[in-house]
Amino acid sequence: MLGVAAWLPDTVIEGDGSAILYTGDIRSEPWFVNSLSHNPNVVEFTHGLKTLDKVYLDTSFTKNVPFQTKAEGIAELLRKVAQYPEDTIFHFQAWTYGYEDVWIALSKALKSQIHVDDYKLKVYSSLRANELSEYSNPICPEAPALVGFKCANKAHAGCLTSSASSRVRLHSCEKGNMCDAAKRPNVVRIVPIVANLSDGTGLVEIGVGGGGDDLVKETEIAQGDWPTFLKRFLVLKIPARPR
Numbered sequence: 001m002l003g004v005a006a007w008l009p010d011t012v013i014e015g016d017g018s019a020i021l022y023t024g025d026i027r028s029e030p031w032f033v034n035s036l037s038h039n040p041n042v043v044e045f046t047h048g049l050k051t052l053d054k055v056y057l058d059t060s061f062t063k064n065v066p067f068q069t070k071a072e073g074i075a076e077l078l079r080k081v082a083q084y085p086e087d088t089i090f091h092f093q094a095w096t097y098g099y100e101d102v103w104i105a106l107s108k109a110l111k112s113q114i115h116v117d118d119y120k121l122k123v124y125s126s127l128r129a130n131e132l133s134e135y136s137n138p139i140c141p142e143a144p145a146l147v148g149f150k151c152a153n154k155a156h157a158g159c160l161t162s163s164a165s166s167r168v169r170l171h172s173c174e175k176g177n178m179c180d181a182a183k184r185p186n187v188v189r190i191v192p193i194v195a196n197l198s199d200g201t202g203l204v205e206i207g208v209g210g211g212g213d214d215l216v217k218e219t220e221i222a223q224g225d226w227p228t229f230l231k232r233f234l235v236l237k238i239p240a241r242p243r
């Protein structure tokens, strides 16, 4: 089984008598593989009318790892979270994209919005046609649950919020810039894994295949280090005059 290799039907590229399938990064679950057979973009290939010449795969996981489905993983998480008292505060460490379903499920189960840092909120707000307007229409199916939607001219909030008020039971604020509420010692830390292995250990995702800091804002140029930056820039852009 290909662990996180994606089959994105829209990325079949045809030309000059050849066809390739270029995949992205997704958990390739049974329902997803089955849905390929009736996707109009690839039906010629799934029913034997045409043949793919090459398939480019994300090969982060090609070993025989017993992956649970995402729904099974979320259900297990919800069962564990439900064991804690109702005033428990959680911090869910989301360092990359792909945990949106987990956020939505946790927010619903805990009856709470999720505090995220401004960077994450801005990234996800771009899922609205106009990210600056809470009345703007969503541009993907997950957007309404995450960043809100409009119904009958009334704006409804999504599960992500910039507020770290006491009513918020779940935080996914950036690890290096955590809000005070999420720093408290009694906060329960949720660290995601990609699979429960047969020996009872969890397969941790971070670092597998890269992308471990998609949602962690990093300063690319150290503030206050302009002389070093300018020196590099000048060296790169202005070659020394030939003698």
Ligand SMILES: [Zn+2]
Pocket: 115, 116, 164, 171, 172, 173, 178, 179, 180, 181, 182
């Ligand atoms: Zn927070």
